[in-house]
Amino acid sequence: xxxxxxxxxxxxxxxxxxxxxxxxxxxxxxxxxxxxxxxxxxxxxxxxxxxxxxxxxxxxxxxxxxxxxxxxxxxxxxxxxxxxxxxxxxxxxxxxxxxxxxx
Numbered sequence: 001x002x003x004x005x006x007x008x009x010x011x012x013x014x015x016x017x018x019x020x021x022x023x024x025x026x027x028x029x030x031x032x033x034x035x036x037x038x039x040x041x042x043x044x045x046x047x048x049x050x051x052x053x054x055x056x057x058x059x060x061x062x063x064x065x066x067x068x069x070x071x072x073x074x075x076x077x078x079x080x081x082x083x084x085x086x087x088x089x090x091x092x093x094x095x096x097x098x099x100x101x102x103x
Contacts, residue, residue: 004083007032007058011051017043017061019081027055035077045077 001007005020007030015038022031029052036043071090078087 001027001030001055001058006061008038008061009034009051009053009058018048020058021050024052029053030055030058032058033081035081043073045073045080048081 001020001023003020003023006017007020008015008017009032010016016032016034017036017038018032018034020030021033024030031050031052033048033050034046035048036045038044075087075090078084078090
């Protein structure tokens with residue numbers, strides 16, 4: 001596991017999606033910045049909330065983001081989380097005339 005990696009976790013009956021924001025000693029505690037919840041195959045985005053999980057509770061996202069979300073929602077999420085590299089990957093960077101802004 002690495003910081004920035006996307007994961008899915010279950011909290012009771014709820015599935016959440018987020019990215020790893022911090023890794024504790026010996027991978028015993030993984031801090032996940034939860035940015036959405038998954039309901040009926042759709043992601044409902046929200047403000048990032050950080051929670052701690054044991055590594056065994058986190059599952060890979062796989063192709064979920066590609067399968068159920070359009071690119072516009074992912075670009076908005078990249079902006080919301082200030083992930084410049086992902087934003088540029090999604091937009092094609094300057095090639096498409098779109099650039100990163102700190103505003």
